[in-house]
Amino acid sequence: MLQTLRIISGRLLQAIPAILGIIIVTFFLTRALPGDPAVYFAGPAADAESIAEIRHELGLDKPLPSQFLIYLQDLYQGDLGMSIGTGRPVIEELGRRLPASIELTLCALVFAISIAIPLGLLSATRPDTWIDHLTRMIVTMGVSLPTFFTGLFFIYIFYYLLGIAPSPLGRLDFIYLSPPHVTGFYLIDSLIDGDWEVFFASLSQLILPSITLGLFVLAPLARMTRASMLQVLSSDFIRTAKANGLPRRKILMTYAFRNALLPILTTMGMVFSFLLGSNVLVEKVFAWPGIGSFAIEALIASDYAAVQCFVLAMAILYVFLNLMIDVIYTLVDPRIKLSG
Amino acid sequence: MNVPLLDIKDLSITFKTRQGNVPALENISFHIKKGETVAVVGESGSGKSVTAAAILRILDKAGQIDHGKIMFSGMNLLEFSERYMLNIRGREISMIFQNPRAALNPIRSVGKQIEDIIRMHGPVTKKNLYEHAIAALNTVNISSPEHRYHQYPFELSGGMCQRVMIAMAISCRPSLLIADEPTTGLDVTTQANIMELIKTKSTELHMSTLLITHDLSMAAQYCDRIIVMHAGHIVEISTTDDLYKNPLHPYTKKLITATPSERGNVDDIEFIPGNLPNLLTESLNCRFSNRCEFVDEKCVNNKLLYTEVSPTHSVACWRAEENATA
Amino acid sequence: MKNLKHIKYVLTENPITFGSVILFLLFILTAIFGPLLIPFDPLASDTENALNPPSALHWFGTDQLGRDVFSRVVVATRLDLFIALVAVILSFVVGSILGSLAGYYGGWTDRIVGRFLDTIMAFPLFVLAMAIVAALGNTIENIVYATAIINLPFYARVARAEVNVLRNSPFVEAALVSGNSHMKLLCFQIFPNAMPPMMVQLSLNMGWAILNAAGLSFIGLGVKPPDAEWGIMVAEGANYIISGEWWVALFPGAVLMLAVFCFNLLGDGLRDIFDPRKRS
Numbered sequence: 001m002l003q004t005l006r007i008i009s010g011r012l013l014q015a016i017p018a019i020l021g022i023i024i025v026t027f028f029l030t031r032a033l034p035g036d037p038a039v040y041f042a043g044p045a046a047d048a049e050s051i052a053e054i055r056h057e058l059g060l061d062k063p064l065p066s067q068f069l070i071y072l073q074d075l076y077q078g079d080l081g082m083s084i085g086t087g088r089p090v091i092e093e094l095g096r097r098l099p100a101s102i103e104l105t106l107c108a109l110v111f112a113i114s115i116a117i118p119l120g121l122l123s124a125t126r127p128d129t130w131i132d133h134l135t136r137m138i139v140t141m142g143v144s145l146p147t148f149f150t151g152l153f154f155i156y157i158f159y160y161l162l163g164i165a166p167s168p169l170g171r172l173d174f175i176y177l178s179p180p181h182v183t184g185f186y187l188i189d190s191l192i193d194g195d196w197e198v199f200f201a202s203l204s205q206l207i208l209p210s211i212t213l214g215l216f217v218l219a220p221l222a223r224m225t226r227a228s229m230l231q232v233l234s235s236d237f238i239r240t241a242k243a244n245g246l247p248r249r250k251i252l253m254t255y256a257f258r259n260a261l262l263p264i265l266t267t268m269g270m271v272f273s274f275l276l277g278s279n280v281l282v283e284k285v286f287a288w289p290g291i292g293s294f295a296i297e298a299l300i301a302s303d304y305a306a307v308q309c310f311v312l313a314m315a316i317l318y319v320f321l322n323l324m325i326d327v328i329y330t331l332v333d334p335r336i337k338l339s340g
Numbered sequence: 341m342n343v344p345l346l347d348i349k350d351l352s353i354t355f356k357t358r359q360g361n362v363p364a365l366e367n368i369s370f371h372i373k374k375g376e377t378v379a380v381v382g383e384s385g386s387g388k389s390v391t392a393a394a395i396l397r398i399l400d401k402a403g404q405i406d407h408g409k410i411m412f413s414g415m416n417l418l419e420f421s422e423r424y425m426l427n428i429r430g431r432e433i434s435m436i437f438q439n440p441r442a443a444l445n446p447i448r449s450v451g452k453q454i455e456d457i458i459r460m461h462g463p464v465t466k467k468n469l470y471e472h473a474i475a476a477l478n479t480v481n482i483s484s485p486e487h488r489y490h491q492y493p494f495e496l497s498g499g500m501c502q503r504v505m506i507a508m509a510i511s512c513r514p515s516l517l518i519a520d521e522p523t524t525g526l527d528v529t530t531q532a533n534i535m536e537l538i539k540t541k542s543t544e545l546h547m548s549t550l551l552i553t554h555d556l557s558m559a560a561q562y563c564d565r566i567i568v569m570h571a572g573h574i575v576e577i578s579t580t581d582d583l584y585k586n587p588l589h590p591y592t593k594k595l596i597t598a599t600p601s602e603r604g605n606v607d608d609i610e611f612i613p614g615n616l617p618n619l620l621t622e623s624l625n626c627r628f629s630n631r632c633e634f635v636d637e638k639c640v641n642n643k644l645l646y647t648e649v650s651p652t653h654s655v656a657c658w659r660a661e662e663n664a665t666a
Numbered sequence: 667m668k669n670l671k672h673i674k675y676v677l678t679e680n681p682i683t684f685g686s687v688i689l690f691l692l693f694i695l696t697a698i699f700g701p702l703l704i705p706f707d708p709l710a711s712d713t714e715n716a717l718n719p720p721s722a723l724h725w726f727g728t729d730q731l732g733r734d735v736f737s738r739v740v741v742a743t744r745l746d747l748f749i750a751l752v753a754v755i756l757s758f759v760v761g762s763i764l765g766s767l768a769g770y771y772g773g774w775t776d777r778i779v780g781r782f783l784d785t786i787m788a789f790p791l792f793v794l795a796m797a798i799v800a801a802l803g804n805t806i807e808n809i810v811y812a813t814a815i816i817n818l819p820f821y822a823r824v825a826r827a828e829v830n831v832l833r834n835s836p837f838v839e840a841a842l843v844s845g846n847s848h849m850k851l852l853c854f855q856i857f858p859n860a861m862p863p864m865m866v867q868l869s870l871n872m873g874w875a876i877l878n879a880a881g882l883s884f885i886g887l888g889v890k891p892p893d894a895e896w897g898i899m900v901a902e903g904a905n906y907i908i909s910g911e912w913w914v915a916l917f918p919g920a921v922l923m924l925a926v927f928c929f930n931l932l933g934d935g936l937r938d939i940f941d942p943r944k945r946s
Contacts, residue, residue, distance in 0.1 A: 017781070017784070018784060018785070018788040019788075021781070021784065021785035021788055022785070022788050025785060025789075026797070029797050029798065029800075029801035030801065140927075140930065140931070141927065143873075143930060144873060144923055144926040144927035145923060145926075146877055146880060146881065146900075146919060146922055146923055146926065147881070148880075148884050148897075148900060148901075148904075148919075149900060149915075149916075149919035149920075152900065152903075152904055152907050152915050152916070152919065153919070155907055155908065156907050156910075156912050156916065159908065160907065160908060160910050160912075167908075168908070235442070236437065236442040236443045237442065237443055237444055237446065239398065239437065239443070240437055240443045240444065240505070240508075241445070241456075242398050242429070243396055243398055243429055243430070243434070243435040243437075244429060244430035244456075244457045244460075244508060244509070245425075245426050245427070245428070245429030245430030245457070245460055245461065246430070246456060246457065246460055247426055247460065250460075254448075254456075255445055255448070258447060258448075259445070259446070259447060262447075272790070273790045274790075276790035276792075276793060277790045277791055277792025277793055277881075278792065278881075280793070280796070280885060281792075281881055281884060281885065284884070284885055295796065296885050296886065299796070299800055299885070299886065299887065300886055304800070307796075307797065307800050310793075311789075311793055311794075311796070311797040314789070314790055314793045315788060315790070315793065315794075318788065318789065318790050319788060332447070333447060334447055334449075335492070335494055
């Protein structure tokens with residue numbers, strides 16, 4: 001147990017340089033704004049005096065290193081500036097919208113994993129069958145699909161032509177009231193509230209965007225599962241297991257798959273990068289009120305505090321997701337756990 | 341009981357590859373009696389491991405059995421369903437491999453791996469499973485088995501991994517143990533320990549052993565009989581003594597002189613000229629003919645002839661009789 | 667000669683790879699000559715004929731301003747491929763230099779380059795691209811830079827790995843001993859040997875770069891109306907999907923997908939040519 005804690009804290013420490021790098025980069029990005037940042041932060045209606053005031057407030061008249069220190073201080077206090085659009089602290093708006101994005105991303109992930117892994121498994125254990133060919137085709141095509149295109153395509157087919165998908169205008173059809181806020185996840189909150197109608201309504205709104213988002217990461221996951229399984233299945237210890245009379249099922253799941261999981265876990269890092277990035281595109285297509293669409297609105301409105309907040313949030317989220325993968329990997333592979 | 345435990349008759353196996361079909365084994369016939377220790381000796385690529393894999397029916401998918409019988413206790417294994425073979429593998433016939441650390445599941449404790457096999461082959465309760473595993477570790481002389489139970493292959497030495505594999509193999513008291521180059525990759529002292537262990541266990545359990553090796557001297561040291569293979573053919577079968585006293589096949593003779601012995605000189609070691617024939621392109625009656633100093637027309641044009649020089653000594657060579665006296 | 671034979675073998679063995687080469691050539695030709703051959707002016711609006719479905723006159727129909735979608739898609743080919751190509755080349759050049767230096771000299775160079783790359787990789791890549799374009803300004807030029815930056819790590823890592831391996835090889839030791847300078851060795855001996863895996867990476871990255879550029883313009887960055895670019899065309903057409911006018915968004919999207927698909931297949935084919943061991 002102690003050893004595990006030590007490894008986890010070690011990994012946490014390793015994440016610090018990454019976070020530092022992120023903070024520095026976001027700092028420079030906002031300071032690299034063309035023109036006068038103060039103008040942007042002050043807003044379109046500001047006059048010369050209030051701009052100068054903002055400039056002083058933001059410390060933009062100070063030398064760069066002290067600006068950075070102020071920036072760090074603000075970050076520490078959770079002050080990421082005010083949104084031009086709402087006039088409220090940016091971090092508040094982000095917090096409000098975050099659950100929507102997370103719900104969407106989680107559903108996409110669940111969808112992707114539940115299709116990709118079985119597909120990869122079947123493809124590896126039944127080479128040259130129709131399912132193998134299907135998997136290879138999906139894998140090749142999947143990485144070529146532009147997320148926003150597939151989203152629109154699905155909307156056209158399932159909403160316009162077939163009429164089985166609900167209107168792609170957000171998390172819930174306007175005839176329903178959103179469930180009382182507990183977690184922010186409509187699926188969970190509606191269940192807590194006992195409101196089955198809202199639950200199913202939320203679910204039906206989630207289906208198309210989750211599939212669109214998940215489809216993009218399905219391909220690399222399936223490919224990695226297949227490749228990893230193929231490699232493991234041809235290794236010596238599988239031959240031993242077979243020779244010892246272990247049944248096929250045990251060999252596949254307990255012996256082969258667990259070993260194959262390790263490289264698959266490593267792929268998850270890339271998967272998360274794609275997910276978080278494509279999130280923005282899917283949210284635009286489906287008018288999903290998450291942080292992705294928040295960022296797009298902010299970009300259009302030149303609301304730079306909001307954009308900065310979004311980038312920081314996504315990056316830090318990504319760092320922690322990678323950390324989580326790292327920790328899981330460490331726990332799963334005894335070779336790392338025990339040799340530290 | 342004079343029916344041999346294992347009786348292979350005219351086994352031929354072809355491998356289908358992208359470049360064509362390779363007739364890996366051709367008309368392999370030999371038997372193993374109960375309690376016997378028999379060695380199959382040959383160079384890499386001679387077909388020894390293929391034979392072993394065929395017995396357990398764990399051949400690569402590309403391998404096809406053209407014809408032949410593998411009689412085990414009077415029943416033809418080749419006629420069994422895959423489901424029935426699960427009862428044979430690990431229980432009636434077991435196998436251990438070379439490079440033992442790679443042959444064990446790297447992320448599963450050795451104790452659990454032993455349990456997996458015991459659970460497979462017998463009605464055992466969960467509690468008994470652990471005790472059986474510890475007992476298995478004890479049988480192969482692994483100290484502090486309760487501690488070792490939880491360890492992983494990468495924490496154990498090569499020799500200890502091999503012991504674990506042996507423990508797994510004999511946990512259900514099989515009648516036949518196939519050892520495919522069990523000492524390759526181990527240092528010399530460990531090699532001797534492992535071979536001694538195998539020998540001891542074979543005697544203890546009245547187990548027949550099929551030792552596959554390229555090391556003729558090891559075969560001679562531990563086995564009652566030796567089968568010499570070359571390029572997918574059996575060229576000579578004999579008791580160990582007889583083989584050394586009276587080697588009949590030119591290849592066997594070359595093998596003996598190519599093997600370093602305790603009493604000999606390094607300078608006396610001779611190389612066997614030539615290479616194994618390319619079975620894809622060459623179709624030879626005698627697959628040693630290209631490397632043989634005694635080759636003549638008869639060898640090239642006629643099918644291989646198996647002669648039984650004595651009840652315990654047979655050879656596949658046209659010129660064996662002439663060379664017998666040599 | 668042997669290489670040519672091998673290439674021919676790969677192409678004939680695998681009809682898909684062959685198809686992707688044909689498609690690739692088609693795209694290149696469209697990009698170069700397309701704008702000269704299009705039937706309509708991509709910028710000419712004709713509001714009376716807005717949102718007409720595909721017909722014999724307008725193969726891909728017309729968009730909300732009555733512009734011919736087909737002509738716009740063709741013209742967009744040039745822009746999109748150009749953006750992707752420049753970005754990838756930039757990425758390749760800078761990434762190769764950084765990676766080669768890191769792999770060759772090791773030590774502090776390696777550490778600094780490594781930190782720099784790690785920082786890039788610490789961001790979800792598309793988000794970083796968004797941030798860069800947002801910070802530097804909403805122009806096509808900045809889309810190129812952003813795409814180039816986020817693709818840097820791929821090249822740098824490949825270059826670093828290859829150079830590192832080659833650096834320790836006997837022929838390099840011998841060359842150094844006989845007085846060759848490090849730089850000369852790196853440029854003329856070591857790096858050319860690292861080229862094959864980089865070439866595979868180039869093609870695969872082209873597909874990825876096109877997706878990136880289109881994605882950025884889809885959310886409104888970089889390309890501004892009335893320029894014709896696949897991403898922005900899909901964005902404009904998105905509004906009309908729900909009312910059933912599918913051609914405005916779907917044609918540019920389909921062509922975009924085809925282009926990415928083509929480059930990915932090409933990359934796979936190149937991989938087969940240069941390193942059959944890595945074949946999946």
